[in-house]
Amino acid sequence: xxxxxxxxxxxxxxxxxxxxxxxxxxxxxxxxLVKAGAHVSIVARNEEKLRNALEILEASRVxxxxxxxxxxxxxxxxxxxxxxxxxxxxxxxxxxxxxxxFFVEMTEEEMSQGMDNGYWVQAWTALAATKKMVxxxxxxxxxxxxxxxxxxxxxxLRGLADTLASELQLYGIDVHIFFATTMRTPGLEEEKKSxxxxxxxxxxxxxxxxxxxxxxxxxxxxQKGHVHIGGDFLTDVFRASTRGSAPYHNPxxxxxxxxxxxxxxxYLAMVG
Amino acid sequence: xxxxxxxxxxxxxxxxxxxxxxxxxxxxxxxxLVKAGAHVSIVARNEEKLRNALEILEASRVxxxxxxxxxxxxxxxxxxxxxxxxxxxxxxxxxxxxxxxFFVEMTEEEMSQGMDNGYWVQAWTALAATKKMVxxxxxxxxxxxxxxxxxxxxxxLRGLADTLASELQLYGIDVHIFFATTMRTPGLEEEKKSxxxxxxxxxxxxxxxxxxxxxxxxxxxxQKGHVHIGGDFLTDVFRASTRGSAPYHNPxxxxxxxxxxxxxxxYLAMVG
Numbered sequence: 001x002x003x004x005x006x007x008x009x010x011x012x013x014x015x016x017x018x019x020x021x022x023x024x025x026x027x028x029x030x031x032x033l034v035k036a037g038a039h040v041s042i043v044a045r046n047e048e049k050l051r052n053a054l055e056i057l058e059a060s061r062v063x064x065x066x067x068x069x070x071x072x073x074x075x076x077x078x079x080x081x082x083x084x085x086x087x088x089x090x091x092x093x094x095x096x097x098x099x100x101x102f103f104v105e106m107t108e109e110e111m112s113q114g115m116d117n118g119y120w121v122q123a124w125t126a127l128a129a130t131k132k133m134v135x136x137x138x139x140x141x142x143x144x145x146x147x148x149x150x151x152x153x154x155x156x157l158r159g160l161a162d163t164l165a166s167e168l169q170l171y172g173i174d175v176h177i178f179f180a181t182t183m184r185t186p187g188l189e190e191e192k193k194s195x196x197x198x199x200x201x202x203x204x205x206x207x208x209x210x211x212x213x214x215x216x217x218x219x220x221x222x223q224k225g226h227v228h229i230g231g232d233f234l235t236d237v238f239r240a241s242t243r244g245s246a247p248y249h250n251p252x253x254x255x256x257x258x259x260x261x262x263x264x265x266x267y268l269a270m271v272g
Numbered sequence: 273x274x275x276x277x278x279x280x281x282x283x284x285x286x287x288x289x290x291x292x293x294x295x296x297x298x299x300x301x302x303x304x305l306v307k308a309g310a311h312v313s314i315v316a317r318n319e320e321k322l323r324n325a326l327e328i329l330e331a332s333r334v335x336x337x338x339x340x341x342x343x344x345x346x347x348x349x350x351x352x353x354x355x356x357x358x359x360x361x362x363x364x365x366x367x368x369x370x371x372x373x374f375f376v377e378m379t380e381e382e383m384s385q386g387m388d389n390g391y392w393v394q395a396w397t398a399l400a401a402t403k404k405m406v407x408x409x410x411x412x413x414x415x416x417x418x419x420x421x422x423x424x425x426x427x428x429l430r431g432l433a434d435t436l437a438s439e440l441q442l443y444g445i446d447v448h449i450f451f452a453t454t455m456r457t458p459g460l461e462e463e464k465k466s467x468x469x470x471x472x473x474x475x476x477x478x479x480x481x482x483x484x485x486x487x488x489x490x491x492x493x494x495q496k497g498h499v500h501i502g503g504d505f506l507t508d509v510f511r512a513s514t515r516g517s518a519p520y521h522n523p524x525x526x527x528x529x530x531x532x533x534x535x536x537x538x539y540l541a542m543v544g
Contacts (some may be wrong), residue, residue: 102439104402104443115387127375127378160424
């Protein structure tokens with residue numbers, strides 16, 4: 001695996017900050033970063049999970065001087081996100097949860113929570129980190145992790161990542177966004193409770209990706225310099241087309257028809 | 273103009289509900305709808321502006337039985353959006369404001385307000401309306417109006433519109449979204465105070481579109497059955513590509529290169 005780090009971006013000796021780092025993809029990514037010699041700080045709410053995660057990270061340590069820390073914070077508010085953030089110049093924003101439901105069945109509370117858990121939980125950290133990095137003239141990396149099932153929050157997050165990818169070029173800060181597919185994580189069990197049957201059918205629930213292979217995919221996408229990193233073939237197509245699922249007319253006279261057909265199918269209706 | 277109404281969707285005798293209907297595009301759209309014989313209710317916060325708008329709408333009346341009303345409500349909260357909504361089966365969601373700024377310069381308050389004024393102000397009404405229409409088994413129309421300058425809120429709104437366009441097909445409810453360009457509206461003066469110079473340059477501030485022609489463009493897009501309706505050539509390209517502004521790699525080996533070139537230019541960096 002270490003040949004992966006030979007060029008471009010090498011995490012060795014860098015301060016990496018992973019939100020949602022106590023379980024699932026965030027933890028898998030933290031393990032990879034620790035194994036590559038990075039200093040890693042993980043942030044999550046649940047203290048017991050943080051302790052367990054810290055043990056796993058300690059066991060992955062490759063150098064006695066590596067700094068490995070954990071912080072318990074809720075990240076859906078601006079103040080606590082800023083408070084949680086310490087010196088770190090590679091941010092992996094894995095915190096978040098999605099609760100896929102049909103729109104017509106959503107409550108007002110679920111609408112608000114969806115934006116909190118799918119968007120603000122990453123946006124507040126990104127805002128605090130961007131200001132800090134720009135003020136300190138520090139180069140670095142911000143990596144968003146988005147569920148393709150996050151309804152509107154997914155699009156908001158993608159909009160944020162795209163905007164930052166352009167704007168932060170000025171400051172030498174690289175921005176990436178990973179479009180996650182179904183993963184075998186604790187979050188998946190929560191998702192299943194509300195997910196409409198058609199969504200499970202679209203995803204093919206029977207073969208979820210492991211957090212470990214998703215984590216490798218993220219780091220490999222970063223190595224290649226991709227701003228948009230897809231979780232598998234379907235999200236790659238989704239990333240490549242990014243047209244969403246709306247019925248569609250094309251003023252250019254029908255180019256990109258292969259994508260069009262994929263976009264129009266009802267089987268993509270709930271994705272994004 | 274009335275030939276416009278001959279086919280497909282004719283507003284005559286329909287109950288139309290226009291948020292942000294007291295000024296700018298919302299008012300221009302309300303005038304068009306009243307002239308076409310619709311019953312029109314406008315919603316906005318400022319009561320004086322509502323009174324002025326009501327006079328203009330009354331002067332446009334074509335039938336003494338037309339119902340023309342105004343309501344003063346703030347629409348950024350779920351409760352007041354639901355309370356404001358009365359029987360109306362064509363909704364034109366024109367309320368909203370944008371304050372374009374560089375991300376790195378944004379305050380936490382501006383971030384929150386951006387999502388309130390660009391997303392929730394329309395999402396809450398859409399949620400209340402969708403539930404009402406589906407419960408009453410009423411066919412209808414929901415038309416979102418989005419500023420292409422709304423940063424993340426723009427993407428969230430587009431995600432909402434796309435999702436609803438698919439999901440609400442089941443219920444015979446049509447969904448459209450208009451990507452507004454710079455218009456000569458009262459909101460424009462507010463925008464100018466914060467807008468980065470590069471954004472003005474991209475937009476070509478010297479030739480903003482009139483609210484009246486934007487309103488006609490919306491109604492014509494609805495007539496043609498377009499889900500995505502562009503405000504001018506630039507937003508049409510943006511609508512057609514919808515890739516956003518991120519640096520880009522293409523796994524299909526370079527199709528759609530014309531779009532790619534447009535997407536990659538720094539002159540689109542702030543759009544969306």
